[in-house]
Amino acid sequence: MQRRLEEVIIDRLRSLQRATGTQELCLAGGVAYNCVVNGKILEQTGFEDIYIQSAAVTRDWLLAQPLINGIRAACTSVNS
Secondary structure: HHHHHHHHHHHHHHHHHHOOOOOEEEOOOHHOOOOOHHHHHHHHEEEEEEEOOOOOOOHHHHHHHHHHHHHHHHHHHHHO
């Protein structure tokens, strides 16, 4: 399960980093506390700085859904 989580997150964040060109990333939600994944994000995606919300809980993804939808749309238009 950990390996698949890493694969999905790394794949999505590589696409996001290429689409935006940013080197800074902000994470929220329970998975944001996964230090193994966070290390791999820094090693494998092009992001150089990661901010993890200190009160991250899984329900925070509901608050971020409009942003996620916008990112998906941007990645789709770049990959088309």
